[in-house]
Amino acid sequence: MQNFELNNGVTIPMLGLGTFQMSPDQAQKAVVSALESGYRLLDTANAYLNEKAVGRGIRESSVTRQEIFLSSKLWPTVYQDKTAVDKTLQRLGTDHLDLLFLHQPAGDFMAGYRQLEQAYRDGKIKAIGISNFHGKKLTQLLEQAKIKPQVIQVEAHPYYTQSEIREVLTPYGIKLMAWYPLGHGDHSLLNEPLFTKLAQKYGKSNVQIILRWHVQMGFIVIPGSTDPKHIKDNANIFDFELTPEEMAQIAKLDQKKRYYIPNDAREEQYAQMQMDFEAQK
Template sequence: MEKFTLNNGVKMPVIGIGTFLMDPDHAEQAVYDALNSGYRMIDTANGYMNEKAVGRGMKKTGVDRKDIFLSTKLWPSVYEDPNAVDDTLRRLGTDYVDLLFIHQPSGNWEAGYRQLEKALKDGKARAIGISNFHDEKLAKLLEVSEVKPQVMQYENHPYYTADDVRKALAPFNVRFMAWYPLGHGDKSLQREPVFTELGRKYGKSPAQVILRWHVQFGNVVIPGSTNPDHIRANADIFDFTLTDEEMDEIAKIKKNIRYYNGSAAQEESYAQMRPDFDSQK
């Protein structure tokens, strides 16, 4: 498994299993299947309501905790809760996470980010990150933060590479972690002729070519799947390398159009949602 080195020296696998939209039973099994297939990174969140299941899946495999890169996210409603980090660790069944995010630029996100900085200092997180920040809130966070983020989790795929966000983060060497890496189920992305042609050349599926593009573009990727065959196939991208010319051809299909179109008001509404995270299975 290839790894990227973050701006604080921590090494992070380039691909992991994402658990967004997975119910607890599916998340537990997907984590188990992924770790048994050679994955060493898992991404979850308070808001996914499957942290307990993720922890169970990790333990079932018998893989040493120190060999797993685990990331999760604080939900806006707990940004001001002094117990939020400890509660998250308890649900996951671990005494630290490798990467801790704040999930949305809503609510009192400054308090949330201070929680991340404290978790880093206290050894409860090895790296910290932000998710979905952009425009003036991103600029303010970069201005007021004591510790700059190591990772930004953001929508990213060949149709959309978030160039404005990348430009803002470039001076701090912040690594991108891509969600919707395969286009959120949009078959038109995988059916682009460039991916069909490259798939034939390298004996890979269009999805595998896209995931390889991500890694060479510099993105960490977290494709989610509950199908063991798809989980294995998604990680089978390290036996070929796209040429510079092929990367340039893929760049030509960029549309600068996002699948996610949430408004500022919608983002702010997340701060009002208060799920009972401990009620999860």
């Protein structure tokens, strides 16, 4: 597995396992499978309700915690809870996180960000992340942050390359981590003739071509799968390289098409949702 370097000098694997929409049982098994297949980056969240299972998967594997880059996300309802970071660590069964995000730009997100900054100073987290931030709230956070974030997690794929956000992030050296990296499984994207042509050329699948495009774009990519074969195949993208001409051809596919439409009303609704994190299995 190859790595990127974050703006604070911490290294992060280019590719990892996302556990969004996985049940606890699925997440635990997927984590074990991923670690056995060479993955070292695992991503979860309070709201996924599978943090405990991710922790169990880590302990069940033969890979030590020190070898793993582990990330999670605080939900807006705990942004003002001074114990939120410690409770997240407890659920995962670890004394630190390599990366901790704010999950949504909702509620008192600056109070949440101050928590992350303090956890960073205390050595409880090695990097700070923000997720789904955009527009004025992204600008506000970057202006007010005493410690600038290392990573932003947003939807990104060849149909939506996040060019505007990347322009904002570039001066800060903030890396983009892509969710929905395969366009939420959109067959139109997966079966683009260009990807089929490149897959034939390199002896890869269309999915592997897209994931390779992500890392060459400089994106950290976290495809989610519960199928051991797919998990293994998703990581098999480091033995070839797309040419600059091929990257330019893929760039023409950008339609600014997204599968999740953020808006303030939805984010405020998320902020009011109550998640029973403690009751998760």
